Amino acid sequence: MQAPPYVGKILRKLEEAGHEAWCVGGCVRDALLGREPADWDVCTSALPQETEEALALPVLKVGERHGTLVALTEGGTVEVTTYRREGGYSDHRRPDQVVFSRRLEDDLVRRDFTINAMAWHPQRGLRDFFGGREDLHKGRIRCVGEPRQRFHEDALRLLRALRFAAVLGFDMEEDTEKALLDLAGLLGAISAERVQAELDKLLMGACAEKILVLYADVFRVVLPEVLYADVALPQGPGADGISQWAALLGGLAPGQADRVLRRLRFSNRRRQAVLRRMAGDPLPLGQLAVQGRDLLGLGVAPGPGMGEVLRRLLEDVRAGESPNEREALLERAKRYAGP
Numbered sequence: 001m002q003a004p005p006y007v008g009k010i011l012r013k014l015e016e017a018g019h020e021a022w023c024v025g026g027c028v029r030d031a032l033l034g035r036e037p038a039d040w041d042v043c044t045s046a047l048p049q050e051t052e053e054a055l056a057l058p059v060l061k062v063g064e065r066h067g068t069l070v071a072l073t074e075g076g077t078v079e080v081t082t083y084r085r086e087g088g089y090s091d092h093r094r095p096d097q098v099v100f101s102r103r104l105e106d107d108l109v110r111r112d113f114t115i116n117a118m119a120w121h122p123q124r125g126l127r128d129f130f131g132g133r134e135d136l137h138k139g140r141i142r143c144v145g146e147p148r149q150r151f152h153e154d155a156l157r158l159l160r161a162l163r164f165a166a167v168l169g170f171d172m173e174e175d176t177e178k179a180l181l182d183l184a185g186l187l188g189a190i191s192a193e194r195v196q197a198e199l200d201k202l203l204m205g206a207c208a209e210k211i212l213v214l215y216a217d218v219f220r221v222v223l224p225e226v227l228y229a230d231v232a233l234p235q236g237p238g239a240d241g242i243s244q245w246a247a248l249l250g251g252l253a254p255g256q257a258d259r260v261l262r263r264l265r266f267s268n269r270r271r272q273a274v275l276r277r278m279a280g281d282p283l284p285l286g287q288l289a290v291q292g293r294d295l296l297g298l299g300v301a302p303g304p305g306m307g308e309v310l311r312r313l314l315e316d317v318r319a320g321e322s323p324n325e326r327e328a329l330l331e332r333a334k335r336y337a338g339p
Helices: 005-016 026-032 048-055 104-108 132-138 147-153 156-168 174-182 184-189 192-203 208-214 241-248 254-263 268-278 292-296 304-318 326-337
Strands: 021-024 041-044 059-063 068-072 077-082 084-086 098-100 119-121 125-127
Touching (some): 005 021, 005 041, 005 048, 021 104, 026 119, 026 132, 048 059, 048 077, 059 077, 147 156, 147 174, 156 184, 156 208, 241 268, 254 268, 292 326, 304 326
Parallel strands (some): 041 077
Antiparallel strands (some): 021 041, 021 119, 059 068, 068 077, 084 098, 119 125
16 A cells, blocks of 8 residues: 555654554555545544644644544645544434544544544554454455444444445445344435435445345335336446436436435436436437537647547536536536647
């Protein structure tokens, strides 16, 4: 494993100030799987004020009350969080109390699944108190500690477990699976926005179709309208978030699908894009408000490059990310065309 230089710099600054610091969570999991981490998170024994002083960098205090600062580095943003222990979860979502700690294990023991509860340091190597590396090797989703307690603390973990199974192609450990099935009703406590965000990621997983069928009883708590046994999700390069939702809701009448999307708090543009895709009437290229001759004025030469720009513009309109209007599309085309 190797951390980017800007992450190594964060670790060094904290350690030079007398604190511990480790890379944690999804970046460790993904690196062990041979995947490029989307982002890097650091946890530290330093309190938030100590972190800010040690880093001597611009920070965003988006979660300072819970120990999290976002450091703005030359290479990107890094979340830096103080080791912490948590109190009860009366709403099945957020801890009632957060207590800062100086011990790494206190922080890792509160995490959801073993594969997300590992810490790594460029010099000190891996800290794996709960068998996360073995679970990665076996392709297994397993809660840290007692599964029922983990799910009672934060019901969103029910969907997270299924999302990781869908994306990574992992199986559910027996006790974790039993608790997940028994406690599916807790998902009723989760906000529609959170449900939508988790399902967005789940539906893009290579094993999403299999997971939807296997755990249909869980998904019915949040999406009772869907006929899971009949779902066929698109695969390959053409698959995107819009097509996946259109396929998931494909067995519903347009009005019913519209009500589902509104209930899950889809934006108007995104909701309309899903409904258009369900109707099987995506905008044809010939009706795009920008054509090749318009791109010539931006310095885009005829050929494959121009075709790629037009394809991306068409997908933006189909997905509801841009209106089909000439000026708006030309602004996007400038970005896609490059310098």
